[in-house]
Amino acid sequence: xxxxxxxxxxxxxxxxxxxxxxxxxxxxxxxxxxxxxxxxxxxxxxxxxxxxxxxxxxxxxxxxxxxxxxxxxxxxxxxxxxxxxxxxxxxxxxxxxxxxxxxxxxxxxxxxxxxxxxxxxxxxxxxxxxxxxxxxxxxxxxxxxxxxxxxxxxxxxxxxxxxxxxxxxxxxxxxxxxxxxxxxxxxxxxxxxxxxxxxxxxxxxxxxxxxxxxxxx
Amino acid sequence: xxxxxxxxxxxxxxxxxxxxxxxxxxxxxxxxxxxxxxxxxxxxxxxxxxxxxxxxxxxxxxxxxxxxxxxxxxxxxxxxxxxxxxxxxxxxxxxxxxxxxxxxxxxxxxxxxxxxxxxxxxxxxxxxxxxxxxxxxxxxxxxxxxxxxxxxxxxxxxxxxxxxxxxxxxxxxxxxxxxxxxxxxxxxxxxxxxxxxxxxxxxxxxxxxxxxxxxxxxxxxxxxxxxxxxxxxxxxxxxxxxxxxxxxxxxxxxxxxxxxxxxxxxxxxxxxxxxxxxxxxxxxxxxxxxxxxxxxxxxxxxxxxxxxxxxxxxxxxxxxxxxxxxxxxxxxxxxxxxxxxxxxxxxxxxxxxxxxxxxxxxxxxxxxxxxxxxxxxxxxxxxxxxxxxxxxxxxxxxxxxxxxxxxxxxxxxxxxxxxxxxxxxxxxxxxxxxxxxxxxxxxxxxxxxxxxxxxxxxxxxxxxxxxxxxxxxxxxxxxxxxxx
Numbered sequence: 001x002x003x004x005x006x007x008x009x010x011x012x013x014x015x016x017x018x019x020x021x022x023x024x025x026x027x028x029x030x031x032x033x034x035x036x037x038x039x040x041x042x043x044x045x046x047x048x049x050x051x052x053x054x055x056x057x058x059x060x061x062x063x064x065x066x067x068x069x070x071x072x073x074x075x076x077x078x079x080x081x082x083x084x085x086x087x088x089x090x091x092x093x094x095x096x097x098x099x100x101x102x103x104x105x106x107x108x109x110x111x112x113x114x115x116x117x118x119x120x121x122x123x124x125x126x127x128x129x130x131x132x133x134x135x136x137x138x139x140x141x142x143x144x145x146x147x148x149x150x151x152x153x154x155x156x157x158x159x160x161x162x163x164x165x166x167x168x169x170x171x172x173x174x175x176x177x178x179x180x181x182x183x184x185x186x187x188x189x190x191x192x193x194x195x196x197x198x199x200x201x202x203x204x205x206x207x208x209x210x211x212x213x214x215x216x217x
Numbered sequence: 218x219x220x221x222x223x224x225x226x227x228x229x230x231x232x233x234x235x236x237x238x239x240x241x242x243x244x245x246x247x248x249x250x251x252x253x254x255x256x257x258x259x260x261x262x263x264x265x266x267x268x269x270x271x272x273x274x275x276x277x278x279x280x281x282x283x284x285x286x287x288x289x290x291x292x293x294x295x296x297x298x299x300x301x302x303x304x305x306x307x308x309x310x311x312x313x314x315x316x317x318x319x320x321x322x323x324x325x326x327x328x329x330x331x332x333x334x335x336x337x338x339x340x341x342x343x344x345x346x347x348x349x350x351x352x353x354x355x356x357x358x359x360x361x362x363x364x365x366x367x368x369x370x371x372x373x374x375x376x377x378x379x380x381x382x383x384x385x386x387x388x389x390x391x392x393x394x395x396x397x398x399x400x401x402x403x404x405x406x407x408x409x410x411x412x413x414x415x416x417x418x419x420x421x422x423x424x425x426x427x428x429x430x431x432x433x434x435x436x437x438x439x440x441x442x443x444x445x446x447x448x449x450x451x452x453x454x455x456x457x458x459x460x461x462x463x464x465x466x467x468x469x470x471x472x473x474x475x476x477x478x479x480x481x482x483x484x485x486x487x488x489x490x491x492x493x494x495x496x497x498x499x500x501x502x503x504x505x506x507x508x509x510x511x512x513x514x515x516x517x518x519x520x521x522x523x524x525x526x527x528x529x530x531x532x533x534x535x536x537x538x539x540x541x542x543x544x545x546x547x548x549x550x551x552x553x554x555x556x557x558x559x560x561x562x563x564x565x566x567x568x569x570x571x572x573x574x575x576x577x578x579x580x581x582x583x584x585x586x587x588x589x590x591x592x593x594x595x596x597x598x599x600x601x602x603x604x605x606x607x608x609x610x611x612x613x614x615x616x617x618x619x620x621x622x623x624x625x626x627x628x629x630x631x632x633x634x635x636x637x638x639x640x641x642x643x644x645x646x647x648x649x650x651x652x653x654x655x656x657x658x659x660x661x662x663x664x665x666x667x668x669x670x671x672x673x674x675x676x677x678x679x680x681x682x683x684x685x686x687x688x689x690x691x692x693x694x695x696x697x698x699x700x701x
Contacts, residue, residue, distance in 0.1 A: 060508035062463070104259075104431065107464055111511050154326055154365040155374060155396070183513070183583070184326045184365075188338060201510035 002033055006042040013046030013067045021070030025077050035081040039089065043071055047118060068118035091122045093213040096138045097148035098126030100159035105152035108182065112148060115202040116209055132166050144176055146209055151182040161193040177212040181205060222308055223355045223598065225317040225566055229606020232567040234525045240533050243471065247478040248285030250434070255282035256483045257435035260442050263487055270490050288482060291489035297535040299496045301359060301453065302421035304387035304411060304681060310358055312537040312571045318358035319597050321351050321590070322544050322578035323393050325364040328585040331670045336584065341366035344381035346674055347577070347585060352386035353673045356594035359389040361574055364585050373697045375400050379407060380690045383681045391539070393427035397439035401446040403693050410689050411682065419451035426454045427500055427539065430480035432465035444484065448492040455539050456484035457500030461513055464506035470519060477503050478530055485536065498571070499531035502541025515546035515581035516557035521564040528568035540565045543575025543593055544582050550589040550663055554579065559596050566600050587670035588663050595646045602642035
């Protein structure tokens, strides 16, 4: 019975039905299934199937995002249960991410945040128009190992350089790897400002993040 | 070379893309969105104006819900036709609904060097060089700031870019890189200085202003305040939606038109509330989101449809249109670039878009290629030829010469042929050589375009502004830089 329920949770992710993922996860907890088992035997396999379908071109980005939303809603039920059992999920890294000061473009940055979360990263999304000091404070608070800086304008991308300069001044540069992105950002720009890498899309950002923290993609 | 501009006028072919009833449905849906969902105007100044005009304003979210009849009332104040002035009046561009003009694209961050071929970040010198080539090409009627002067300070960069273009060209300039009031005021000073003051500028706007909306259903605060300042000065102002179906607009094409339309007409109505009767234009460059990466695409069948449909909408609102055509997503001047730019410009001209943007950039308006700029100009010359259509007159029916050639002669030897042959289109980049001639070098359009660009860059040194005006520009720019 429990196997069937786990398969249903998995399938709900593949079907892109977050409401079903949520209610089935609720049901699984009610029936006494261990949260770690739900994650390992239902949610992760479901996300992997979605990822495979995407990789071979059958699924599109909205399929991934909606599945990630289902996963997120299930985790909202499971995380308190994990804490109650003093259990935790391993994460490849803690990420602070945001769009730099002066820039209000959100979609690309949020997509990267979603995809990093779906790949197990612990993500603190600081939103848009983020002052340098806010990034710095959050990195200190969370001991983040990755920082993602988005900029969509040729005039605001210079702020990415300023953030990196401040990291150096604050003695944080060796703690965090910096990823930059946004439409005008190029490899030569990333190298110029001393970032650790850049990606052109969300899946590229996930691969980059994994590489930067030393996880096999 | 810049003494003549090749516009397209009196087209003999046309297209029905939306029925009047469908346009009305899009319009009604748009007004419902503006009135009930609202549009975000993150500027106190803009919100104050909207509130004075019966909009319901939420100061917290900065969303304004504007009654539909107010939008209609103020849009009706916009002049349906006007002229974009040039420093040389022979290069003026009448936006009268019966002309299509091509401009460069913007605002790229990299350039493929005309001589080394190397891809590198762009500078003010590059802005000037591209403007020289654009000035040379008669297909290019007006300038956008094609690439970013990244060696100049961000707070004055847009003004350096204007200076660079004006140094070498007397064609009209439409800038898309001024996104705050302070730089706009300085740019107005610069333009006014060129024509003899602010009143003269109102009569002869040698500068027009392009601002972007912020999809979905939003504006940018700096762009709004810059636009309001320009509207006050009588410079033509347009707001461009780049709504991208599937990410910041609905996946359905009509839905994307509604979202973009709401952004554009709410901004244009705001300009009319602030400066009634000021020249404004509709601007659009909707596209598809790439469903695999989430990126802005540039090119593809949806783009071509958007290009034609946007002009139907701007006609409905009786304002000119500046349409993002061309602007391929291709990485090189290749097959994809040719397909994209031919279809997109064809569809936009088919509906007589007043201004088309996009010549010369690759990779979704990121990388400037001189080769592409020349190839795009060749596409334009094909369009110009096509839109003349087929003339049917006694001369063109050619009965006399048909009689004299009969079944056994050749038209090559006829005076009739010689008389009319210069009306036919002649390529500069399309390869029509014999196979053997091609086989010798296996060269082609890209090589010839590059060689031509190199020639222009080496030999063509047009003069826009005089040294005194240039010095005044530098003084104005230095004033802005000192403020920081």
